[in-house]
Amino acid sequence: GAVVSQHPSWVICKSGTSVKIECRSLDFQATTMFWYRQFPKQSLMLMATSNEGSKATYEQGVEKDKFLINHASLTLSTLTVTSAHPEDSSFYICSAPSRINQPQHFGDGTRLSIL
Amino acid sequence: DAKTTQPPSMDCAEGRAANLPCNHSTISGNEYVYWYRQIHSQGPQYIIHGLKNNETNEMASLIITEDRKSSTLILPHATLRDTAVYYCIVRVATGTASKLTFGTGTRLQVTL
Numbered sequence A: 001g002a003v004v005s006q007h008p009s010w011v012i013c014k015s016g017t018s019v020k021i022e023c024r025s026l027d028f029q030a031t032t033m034f035w036y037r038q039f040p041k042q043s044l045m046l047m048a049t050s051n052e053g054s055k056a057t058y059e060q061g062v063e064k065d066k067f068l069i070n071h072a073s074l075t076l077s078t079l080t081v082t083s084a085h086p087e088d089s090s091f092y093i094c095s096a097p098s099r100i101n102q103p104q105h106f107g108d109g110t111r112l113s114i115l
Numbered sequence B: 001d002a003k004t005t006q007p008p009s010m011d012c013a014e015g016r017a018a019n020l021p022c023n024h025s026t027i028s029g030n031e032y033v034y035w036y037r038q039i040h041s042q043g044p045q046y047i048i049h050g051l052k053n054n055e056t057n058e059m060a061s062l063i064i065t066e067d068r069k070s071s072t073l074i075l076p077h078a079t080l081r082d083t084a085v086y087y088c089i090v091r092v093a094t095g096t097a098s099k100l101t102f103g104t105g106t107r108l109q110v111t112l
Helices: none
Strands: A004-007 A010-013 A019-025 A032-038 A045-051 A067-073 A076-081 A090-097 A104-106 A110-114 B009-013 B018-023 B031-038 B045-050 B061-064 B070-075 B084-092 B106-111
Touching: A004 A090, A010 A019, A019 A032, A019 A090, A019 A110, A032 A067, A032 A076, A045 A067, A076 A090, A104 B045, B009 B018, B018 B031, B018 B084, B018 B106, B031 B061, B045 B061, B045 B070, B070 B084
Parallel strands: A010 A110, B009 B106
Antiparallel strands: A004 A019, A019 A076, A032 A045, A032 A090, A067 A076, A090 A104, A090 A110, B018 B070, B031 B045, B031 B084, B061 B070, B084 B106
16 A cells, blocks of 8 residues: 655754655655644644645745755655754654545654754 | 544443544535544554545444534444544545644543
8 A cells, every 4th residue: 555654763863953854655656745743742733735846835833944845756755854953853744645635644753852 | 624523532442342423513515524543653544534425444434424514433343552543634635635634633542
């Protein structure tokens, strides 16, 4: 079945560094991917919609210069958290539909801890 | 997308059926009901979806009321591995991929 892979699954880094998270569709092409963030004991919150070959669409309140999204191919979207600070520590999850009108498939998430 | 209301938590004995309700009284005619679950520290997993007819797959059954204002997800024989947060989401499924809006979900605890 359709699989979405995220890498890395867990990352710890110092405050001020930038962190890149990859989201890959393994057996299908995804023109659209979604990025979510989840804080402890809270629900998933959509951050942005990643569109292949064009700019990402960000949800209200999400800083596009802080969270850089690149969707350079039909199987890869990347989220870069720039100049990360402790408040950016969270669980980041991506998803993609295998086809239009099909359910979205989620990656296993990336747990980001900023010291 | 229409808003959904779910109980915050439920318990179920292993081997018994787990019935998880969801209210979506403002659902529109072209909106589907989707169910996902999230096991601790993992990404959400798709379970089932439907428009107005009842649906069944290898994981669960989805019962949608005739007026479509509520639905119930049924796990016929719950196991400990079904312990998770279950999300009921209502959204339009037309055209290009549309985003999912997650509510607070129901935390299902399956016990021995």
